[in-house]
Amino acid sequence: MRIMFLGTSSNSGKTTVAAMMCRYAAINGISVAPFKASNLSSSWHITGSGSPIGIGQAFQAVASGIAPDDDMNPILLRPEKEGVVRYLKGSPCAISDDAAFSEVLASFDRIAGKYDLVVCEGSGSPVELNLKGRDIANMRMVRERGIPSVIVGDIERGGVFAAIYGTWKLIPEEDRRYLRGFVINRFRGDISVLYPGIEELESITGMRCFGVIPYADLRVPEEDTSVSEVSCREGLVSLDELLSACRDSVDLDGMLRISGT
Amino acid sequence: MKPVWSRVSKEIEGELAGTNTSCPYHPSHFRNQECTFCYCPFYPCEDPDLGEVAESPRLGRIWDCTHCNFIHRKDVASYVHGRLRASGISGPGDPALEELFRETKTKFHRKGKAVMILGATSDAGKSVIATAICRILNDRGYSVTPFKSQNMSLNSRVTHKGHEISMIQDLQARAAGVSRPSFRINPILMKPKGDGMSQVVLEGVPAGDYSSADYYSEFVPGPGTDALKRSIDFLQSRYDFVVMEGAGSPAEINIYDSDIANMRAAKAADADCILVVNVEWGGSYAYAVGTLDLLHPEDRRRVKAIILNNLRGNVSGMRAAAEELEEMTGVPVMGIVPHLDFDLPKEDSESFRGVKSVGKGRTVVAVPKFPRISNFTDLDPLLHEDVTLRFVSSPEEMEGAAAVVLPGTKSTTSDLEWLRRTGIAGRILSLKGEVPIMGICGGYQMMGRILRDPFGTEGEPGDTEGLGLFDMETEWPGSGKKTERFGGTYIPTGDPISGYEIHSGMSSSSETPMIKTRTGTEGSIREDDMLFGTYVHGIFDKPGFRRHFLSKAGCALSVEIVDHDDHVENNIDKLAHGVMEAVDAELFDRIFMEGRL
Numbered sequence: 001m002r003i004m005f006l007g008t009s010s011n012s013g014k015t016t017v018a019a020m021m022c023r024y025a026a027i028n029g030i031s032v033a034p035f036k037a038s039n040l041s042s043s044w045h046i047t048g049s050g051s052p053i054g055i056g057q058a059f060q061a062v063a064s065g066i067a068p069d070d071d072m073n074p075i076l077l078r079p080e081k082e083g084v085v086r087y088l089k090g091s092p093c094a095i096s097d098d099a100a101f102s103e104v105l106a107s108f109d110r111i112a113g114k115y116d117l118v119v120c121e122g123s124g125s126p127v128e129l130n131l132k133g134r135d136i137a138n139m140r141m142v143r144e145r146g147i148p149s150v151i152v153g154d155i156e157r158g159g160v161f162a163a164i165y166g167t168w169k170l171i172p173e174e175d176r177r178y179l180r181g182f183v184i185n186r187f188r189g190d191i192s193v194l195y196p197g198i199e200e201l202e203s204i205t206g207m208r209c210f211g212v213i214p215y216a217d218l219r220v221p222e223e224d225t226s227v228s229e230v231s232c233r234e235g236l237v238s239l240d241e242l243l244s245a246c247r248d249s250v251d252l253d254g255m256l257r258i259s260g261t
Numbered sequence: 262m263k264p265v266w267s268r269v270s271k272e273i274e275g276e277l278a279g280t281n282t283s284c285p286y287h288p289s290h291f292r293n294q295e296c297t298f299c300y301c302p303f304y305p306c307e308d309p310d311l312g313e314v315a316e317s318p319r320l321g322r323i324w325d326c327t328h329c330n331f332i333h334r335k336d337v338a339s340y341v342h343g344r345l346r347a348s349g350i351s352g353p354g355d356p357a358l359e360e361l362f363r364e365t366k367t368k369f370h371r372k373g374k375a376v377m378i379l380g381a382t383s384d385a386g387k388s389v390i391a392t393a394i395c396r397i398l399n400d401r402g403y404s405v406t407p408f409k410s411q412n413m414s415l416n417s418r419v420t421h422k423g424h425e426i427s428m429i430q431d432l433q434a435r436a437a438g439v440s441r442p443s444f445r446i447n448p449i450l451m452k453p454k455g456d457g458m459s460q461v462v463l464e465g466v467p468a469g470d471y472s473s474a475d476y477y478s479e480f481v482p483g484p485g486t487d488a489l490k491r492s493i494d495f496l497q498s499r500y501d502f503v504v505m506e507g508a509g510s511p512a513e514i515n516i517y518d519s520d521i522a523n524m525r526a527a528k529a530a531d532a533d534c535i536l537v538v539n540v541e542w543g544g545s546y547a548y549a550v551g552t553l554d555l556l557h558p559e560d561r562r563r564v565k566a567i568i569l570n571n572l573r574g575n576v577s578g579m580r581a582a583a584e585e586l587e588e589m590t591g592v593p594v595m596g597i598v599p600h601l602d603f604d605l606p607k608e609d610s611e612s613f614r615g616v617k618s619v620g621k622g623r624t625v626v627a628v629p630k631f632p633r634i635s636n637f638t639d640l641d642p643l644l645h646e647d648v649t650l651r652f653v654s655s656p657e658e659m660e661g662a663a664a665v666v667l668p669g670t671k672s673t674t675s676d677l678e679w680l681r682r683t684g685i686a687g688r689i690l691s692l693k694g695e696v697p698i699m700g701i702c703g704g705y706q707m708m709g710r711i712l713r714d715p716f717g718t719e720g721e722p723g724d725t726e727g728l729g730l731f732d733m734e735t736e737w738p739g740s741g742k743k744t745e746r747f748g749g750t751y752i753p754t755g756d757p758i759s760g761y762e763i764h765s766g767m768s769s770s771s772e773t774p775m776i777k778t779r780t781g782t783e784g785s786i787r788e789d790d791m792l793f794g795t796y797v798h799g800i801f802d803k804p805g806f807r808r809h810f811l812s813k814a815g816c817a818l819s820v821e822i823v824d825h826d827d828h829v830e831n832n833i834d835k836l837a838h839g840v841m842e843a844v845d846a847e848l849f850d851r852i853f854m855e856g857r858l
Contacts, residue, residue, distance in 0.1 A: 010542055012544075125543045125544030130582035159509070159510030159551075162552040163548050165555055166548055170546060170547055170550055193515060193516070197516075200514050
């Protein structure tokens, strides 16, 4: 079983939704682990074996009830003086994108070998025209391992229907079959206001809406910030609160079902 | 009419005046206007396309030309001047004069060109781009007006005629060089009160509180749509350009047909549109493609260009992708605008959220971060000195504060309760006499002894005990609102103060007044205790009082004395220059200037 959360932009809430999925699966007795091919961050968590991985994946691992592992986030991109430097499991590496991608696949396969469900998280938006061909963290991963995917859109700034539709549209037609649905994140107000838009989006894209996540002041450590210490306990409490707030508005079982297909 | 015509006769005898910037009344209508006819030969033309009927307190019913720019167009002035010289028209009543007016109007009057700036999201940079475009066009000598049909904001301003409009449209009007903006540049202003309710200000005047559902089902189809059309007609028949701003995203397909802030406004003005996408968060191509595709076909046809905005990084790295976007959508990318460094008032709590402090100065000014904080742009000018503004939510955060400013709020009594609950109120009282404490508008009301709100205008109905720093009572009469421009002098030093008042609570204070006006006094002051209170927004704009207040806080004053208005003016120029540098000038001209050069 495997599932990928793709974002319409950075900070759209992928990390949180993936953490919810991890937590929900773990609570239901499924052995689950997080995975993110590549992370751009200036802060990280050091695993037991001494490698840095993204804070988001470390948190998701804890939410899954397991220890963070190097393979959960094989590549870290660190902004340094001379530009962004790529680290493979803690060491700077000057290998080609293809070689890096083989390492990523190897990590994914090891995780998939150990756990029943792998909850993957993409990086930024999967359809950056300026990164085309160089992006190994999103659709290349999905294609190579046939991962059912869900788009996470952030409604806080508005334009969420356009963002989800545009992301779907820019994904090459042959890959759209992996796009199984979408979720709308950070909503405030009365959900019924959204229904006409959700129905229209479902009918034009053929994707299913797996739900609407209410706005929450999550104490989950966020990516792309310079948070240095992780208070996972506090984070888990807020994650559980969010899960219970989503009981009626998000179809987590539905997402579990597609992860097995 | 005789004495005026004698002036006109002199104008006819004289040469074309051009733009007379040395005139104390300049610009009477718009920056860069043609000044040949200070007195209009056609007054009163009584043409509803140009002027309007108004009630003057002194003169009764008059023909009001405040928003008419016709005779100040270079082509019109030159034509009329030449014809009047040649014709020997004797003055008002001469049928030839009426004939000349009709002829001139037929020849020159036309609807202004409308261009709407759409955003893929809120915070895309629409208002910034619109501000820049207003300035760019006005720099070329045109009469330009901003417009946004519906704005949700707690930052508002007051027009010369006492109408309330959004702060950002007022700023854009300044960029456009409009000397006296009309409420029609922002006919609908929604001021969120909390609990899902908003006070709706319609055509400058409060029109009741609405829930979001009632707003869309009742207000929008009726008064909202009418006001939108009235405003657009009014502005288009008076200005060369109407630079419109959309709200949020135009592609919210769940409310598409009831959205009067975007494509319906564009349609009413037959506007061309420019879509602005903020590239900072990524996903910008998806946002652009998605927005265009979700527009109805007849709306999509209006979109003539895309601006990729706020790029931090290398522009050349985006060119190829921009070209691909053009190919895919058929809409040209007008420019990739880099993250520009300019300092202009920010629209909303949107950009304010999460901010703990602004500035890097040594003097810390603590500002309670009221849940319903409003008009917080009042505080911006403090940053011209050696100041850090710290927005505090707990008494601990007030440690080291050298001054306290209580800003305005949309809900004085409920925010006062917040101030008590957090413990900040207690800390402020303990600082009395130690550091200067100032209240503005709602913050000033809090400083009094008691706040009487029998009708629940600001929160729960009833009386609320104030901080008791001033011997003052405030009462909300339940209806009415004071919205007025303000001018006066700060009594202790004689420094000028200008700004505006917006409040529905009325205070009676037995303290020493702070400001002298032409007709009376305003505010309260206790110099010994360093307590200051006023209703005047913009109190810190002029350097005199600002520096006086900060000197009490022990602030080392800057050598350069900055007038905030000049600062804003310079930054509008800086922004306009930065945007023009980044856009394709040819495409810009094709959109804006076609048939106009």
